[in-house]
Amino acid sequence: MTDTSQSTLxxxxxxxxxxxxxxxxxxxxxxxxxxxxxxxxxxxxDFPILAQQVHGHPLVYLDNAASxxxxxxxxxxxxxxxxxxxxxxxxxxxxxxxxxTAAFEASRxxxxxxLHAADRKEIIFTRGTTESINLVAQSYARTALNLGDEIVISxxxxxxxxxxxxxxxxxxxxxxxxxxxxxxGELLLDAYEKLLGPHTRLVAVVHVSNALGTINPVxxxxxxxxxxxxxxxxxxxxxxxxxxxxxxxxxCDFYAFSAHKxxxxxxxxxxxxxxxxxxxxPPYQGGGEMISAVTFEKTFYKGLPGKFEAGTPNITGVVGLxxxxxxxxxxxxxxIGAHEDELLRYATAQLQAIPGLRIIGTAQHKAGxxxxxxxxxxxxxxxxILDREGIAVRAGHHCxxxxxxxxxxxxxxxxSFAFYNTPAEVDALVAGIHKVRExxx
Ligand SMILES: Cc1ncc(COP(=O)(O)O)c(C=O)c1O
Numbered sequence: 001m002t003d004t005s006q007s008t009l010x011x012x013x014x015x016x017x018x019x020x021x022x023x024x025x026x027x028x029x030x031x032x033x034x035x036x037x038x039x040x041x042x043x044x045x046d047f048p049i050l051a052q053q054v055h056g057h058p059l060v061y062l063d064n065a066a067s068x069x070x071x072x073x074x075x076x077x078x079x080x081x082x083x084x085x086x087x088x089x090x091x092x093x094x095x096x097x098x099x100x101t102a103a104f105e106a107s108r109x110x111x112x113x114x115l116h117a118a119d120r121k122e123i124i125f126t127r128g129t130t131e132s133i134n135l136v137a138q139s140y141a142r143t144a145l146n147l148g149d150e151i152v153i154s155x156x157x158x159x160x161x162x163x164x165x166x167x168x169x170x171x172x173x174x175x176x177x178x179x180x181x182x183x184x185g186e187l188l189l190d191a192y193e194k195l196l197g198p199h200t201r202l203v204a205v206v207h208v209s210n211a212l213g214t215i216n217p218v219x220x221x222x223x224x225x226x227x228x229x230x231x232x233x234x235x236x237x238x239x240x241x242x243x244x245x246x247x248x249x250x251x252c253d254f255y256a257f258s259a260h261k262x263x264x265x266x267x268x269x270x271x272x273x274x275x276x277x278x279x280x281x282p283p284y285q286g287g288g289e290m291i292s293a294v295t296f297e298k299t300f301y302k303g304l305p306g307k308f309e310a311g312t313p314n315i316t317g318v319v320g321l322x323x324x325x326x327x328x329x330x331x332x333x334x335x336i337g338a339h340e341d342e343l344l345r346y347a348t349a350q351l352q353a354i355p356g357l358r359i360i361g362t363a364q365h366k367a368g369x370x371x372x373x374x375x376x377x378x379x380x381x382x383x384x385i386l387d388r389e390g391i392a393v394r395a396g397h398h399c400x401x402x403x404x405x406x407x408x409x410x411x412x413x414x415x416s417f418a419f420y421n422t423p424a425e426v427d428a429l430v431a432g433i434h435k436v437r438e439x440x441x
Contacts, residue, residue, distance in 0.1 A: 037335045044420050046071040046327075057390025060425045065210050065238060065369055065416030066394055067260045070324070074264055077323035078316055089315055090289060090306075104315055107322030108305070114325045115255060115272050116246040121304035122278065125318050128269035129237040130160040132256035133204070135271055135308060136233055137164035139281040140254075141202055145172035150199045152230075154179040154187055154216070155406055156209040159399045161235045165204060174201070181406065185212035185361040192221065196228050203232045207239035211400040211412070212361030213344070213369030215243070222251055231277065237261055241418070242340055242367040244333045247272050259317060263418075264324030268317030271308070278304050285310040336419040340368050343417045347426045354433055360412050371398075371412040374437070379413040382436050386413075389432040 044050050049069050052059050061069060081103060087096035089104045112120045126132045141151065151165045155178050162176075169176050177200075179192045187205075196203075203225045208215050222232045231253035239245055240257045247255050254273045260266035273281075283290055283301055287310035293300045301307045328336070347370050351357055356375035374382060383395030394414045397404045404410060415429055 038331065038339045038419060040339070040420060040422055043331065044422075046073065047420055048072060048075070050420060054390040054392070055388050060389075060391040060428045062415040062417065062421065062425065062429060063392045063394050064241070064418040064421075065261070065398075065414065067266065068241060068263045068418050069420070070263055070265070070320075071327050073327045074320050074323045078265065078320040081319045082316055086316065088312055100315060103319045103322070104313075107318045107325075110322045110325045111270055111272075114240075114245075114329070115270075116248055117272055118248060119275055122272055122275050124271040124273065124278070124305045124308045125313050126256075126269045126271050127267055127314070128258040128260070129158075129235060129256045130164075130258075130269075132254075132269055132271035133160055133233065133235065134164045135284040136202075136204075136254050136256075136273070137168045139284045139308075140231075140277065141165070141168045142172065143282065144201045145169070145174040147173035148199055149174040149201045150177050150195075150197070151175075152177045152179060152192070152195050152200055152203045152205075152225075154205050155181045156185060156187070156212055156214060156216075156400065156403050157204075157206050158210055158235065158237070159401070161204055161206060162402070175199075178402075179205070181214075184363050185209065185214045185403075186363045187214075187216055187221075189217075189220070189224075193224055196225060196230060200225075200228065200230050203230055204235070205232065206235040206237075207245075208236075208242065208367045208369075209361065209400070209403070210238045210369065210416075211371055211398040211403040211414070212363065213366040213371065214361060214363040215239075215365040215367050217365075218252065219250055226251065238367070238369075241328070241336075242333075243337050253277055259321040259324060262321070262324050263328060265314070265317040265320040268314045268321050270321075275304060278308070283307050283310065287311045289313075331419060337367075339419050340417050340421075343421055343423065343426060344368060344370065346423055347415065347417070347429070350426060350430045351433070354430065354437070356437070357433070360407050360409065368417045369414060370416075371414045373409055373412055374433070377436060377440050379411040381440075382413045382433070385436045385439060386429070386432045389428070389435065391429055391432050393429070 047069050085099040085103055087100045089101040108120050108123050111123045165176055177195045180188050205221055207218050218234050225232045233254035234252045236255050236257040241262050256271050258269040290302055290307050290310040291299050292302050351372055358373050360371045379395035383393055386393055396411050
């Protein structure tokens with residue numbers, strides 16, 4: 001294992017470094033044709049934030065897995081709602097409250113249709129994927145788990161699909177079991193089947209890995225669990241921006257995602273759950289909005305979805321999520337997926353041609369993420385030098401420290417793609433990496 005745990009770059013040295021030895025990007029495969037399925041230049045015009053210079057260079061935004069940028073349609077929808085319709089929802093008889101409630105509930109309909117859920121009451125608004133998973137951990141798992149029971153997760157989970165289960169397992173005397181993965185970052189299905197046993201109470205697995213880009217065969221994972229009567233939660237935070245998701249076709253029991261990775265606002269997300277499960281679960285939080293009647297002796301809760309939406313929600317954020325779904329569906333997830341696949345293939349070939357660069361996560365089925373390490377160069381140094389070139393990538397463990405441990409690395413540099421990214425931006429990334437290598441030559 002290479003010890004690259006200490007940052008070695010002196011930023012002044014980096015700035016002074018000669019660019020004379022720049023070699024430019026290797027051309028292992030041709031750049032995707034500009035006649036692609038998407039009119040990316042037109043799409044880019046919808047995203048005002050992209051048209052700026054950073055450190056004197058055009059912004060190349062490749063940190064979409066952390067948060068995607070917002071189209072004008074979302075920015076305008078949110079501003080218009082706040083300017084004309086905003087009020088607290090559900091409880092007002094006045095016109096603004098009714099308009100705000102209608103806009104909020106229209107977003108629930110959009111999410112239902114987006115995920116192809118059977119019923120709108122199966123859509124719970126939360127603060128994001130993290131809160132959605134905590135809701136299931138505290139409401140479903142806490143009541144389902146007994147001493148010696150097990151929850152199965154995978155080796156490539158984001159911390160938000162690890163820590164909530166650890167917390168509830170510790171409280172209930174239950175055990176966390178982990179599906180291993182191979183060196184390409186693919187889950188080992190034989191080992192998974194062996195983990196499923198009479199004590200397994202839940203499987204919680206990521207649909208698309210944020211650290212590796214792996215698209216997991218969740219339909220198959222769910223079927224194998226269901227054969228044994230085990231429910232499955234899918235962390236869809238990185239999946240919904242890249243591929244169409246049909247919760248009925250998947251037959252998942254819970255599905256979680258965040259609006260801010262889907263070109264919408266931060267601080268809002270969704271938990272989908274099958275109505276029969278949600279109906280049987282106790283509320284996650286108590287407070288206003290989630291009750292039908294309260295006395296000091298007893299409280300009667302609302303039915304779904306209100307039972308799980310205590311307090312005033314992120315009303316404007318939910319409206320923004322509805323606008324983001326409209327926008328994404330207007331572009332079309334099939335076209336988005338095809339464009340991003342081409343970009344990822346092109347980027348992978350270019351990156352693999354760089355001496356000393358190793359891609360972490362080489363699964364056969366991947367979406368949107370190119371994570372890599374370069375001999376002896378710390379990812380934070382790579383990220384810092386790329387930033388000076390106007391290129392935004394993420395450097396670190398990506399809230400998936402067990403993935404780093406599995407690959408025996410402290411961190412990676414991660415470029416993550418959206419449908420507004422272009423082959424020219426991949427070229428800029430590759431040229432930037434050559435610059436990094438010169439600095440450290
Ligand atoms: C796979 C995955 N799960 C969960 C999360 C947590 O999402 P949020 O911070 O929006 O709750 C992320 C965020 O990066 C993620 O990539």
